[in-house]
Amino acid sequence: MMQLQAPQSVVMIRPHHFRSNPETQADNAFQRASIGDVAGAARAEFDGVVAALRDHGVTVHDFDDTGAETPDSVFPNNWFSTHAGGHVAVYPMYAANRRRERRWDVIDLLKTRYRVQDVIDYSGLEQDGLALEGTGAMVLDHIGRVAYVARSHRADPVLLERFCTHFNFEPIVFDAADAEGRPVYHTNVLMAVGTGIALVGLEMISDPARRAMVQERLEETGRDVIVLSAHQINEFAGNAIELSGRQGPVLAISARAMAALTPEQIKRIEAQVRILPLSIPTIETAGGSVRCMIAGLHLARRNERDLT
Template identity: 40%
Template sequence: MQQITNTILMIRPVAFRMNEETAVNNYFQEDIDAKNFDINTKAQAEFDGFVAKLRAVGVQVIVEHDDLKMDTPDSIFPNNWVSFHENGTVGLYPMFAENRRRERREEIMTRLESEGFHIESFMDYTPAEEEGVFLEGTGSLLLDRVNKIAYCALSPRADEELFIEFCEDFEYTPIVFTANQTVDGKRMPIYHTNVMMALAEEFAVICLDSIDNPKEKKQVISALRQSNKEVVNITEAQMHQFAGNMLQVRGAEDKKYLVMSLAAHKSLSKGQITQIEKHCEIVSSDLHTIETCGGGSARCMMAEVFLPKKE
């Protein structure tokens, strides 16, 4: 099993804006006063710059265009509705916001097959939407693919029973906890696990301060240590700069990179950068508009493709 891949699926936005349906429990989203520029055009420019940086280091980026008819403001974050696995399985996930359910498009599977990937089967959790139960892909699930451990911070977008079902289906050991952030003086659940935590081959970046329950915190640290991951601990302030929303990928000649936004990169201390750079280089890109309006960052924009290639 591999923890990281050199192939990423990304969706170029056509109707990007602050999604009013997700703003109810994504406290990272803010409205931008866009009198002087078009938000979608700015997001497209950030997207294109990001893709160029990934390709420059040899990451294979498959870019699929969003469909204007769908009116899907968050389509730029495909990792929430789909996951791709080494055994040829594609996971499809139930989404909290109704307008995000339209992001699941058949033609994206067709595109991957045309790129030479083999899809064996689908594991479809989307019927849970009818019950008001959600599990938003690798936003909610953090997968240690090598050690078969799945981490999940429970929230309105991450249901415990469905998470356990996923772990049974894919044979992962579940680690369940709650991660909070302070909103107007109250502790509120962080909407996605991948905002407070990132798993690389040799290390994990995590905001331990967000796990208020000491027992749960201990359990998470213990699971990371047992799987030989060095812990890079970030503060809540750094998490708000999307320093937990990172992804390790492979570039040319199997070289490893940790991908993040410019804001995340700038928020890191010298010590944290040293910890990371012992293991891999950092690639960062300016995603200011996408982060501010979308409330998601670099990790959310990349759906990792682990599917086998056709014979």
């Protein structure tokens, strides 16, 4: 059964030329420069994540990276998203070398294995200097139909309005910054929205009225809102994703992020989902964590007879 907020199937891209990306370093404060050849370590971490997800009953469609000039290819959630009813969006990217990550063979697999009605391709708007980096720039509440967005270079307001009109989301936009006043580059490092819980770095939302609004809208849907500190956000505790496993929902989160949570927060999370900590220290040097690695599939599977 397909869960509205917690997909049972995902797409992931195995990195072969992983390294820190100089084109994204300027506005990604979470990124650290790579020391030496880290591609092999990143690939091993990736394979460990895939194995752990499959062990828990999550379907993983894994693709190998095909280009040497795509250091961030392990983060596919930025260039496409999928939506109930058979809808797919393809997004324009901010950094030039990230635009090469788009894979039409991935979209072809979706059309073959799942019921896809249409693909709306916004990527041509890169020529106009516009970017909207998928479920990195937007944290989507598929239940409440809200798109939470931290203002950044990666989320053009005009394109956001267009996406929300096409896909029936209400945009809630806010400014968010770290202790040094640097804007949060992607909303999905700040917050994660599951079925019954939400992890949110509320103190990093600058305007008190917007902060209260975000909390109120999440609580309206009956979620337990777990407030994360700026330190926990820096440890990637907001960069998690709920998935539907064989024995119920799991929260995929990095081991580093898990270590930053308090016992009380863990207890509240475990009241709703099983926590699945995943060790990806090398991949996290690129400025993203577990959520960034996973493109959830909110699509209905085709019947077996349709595939023959």
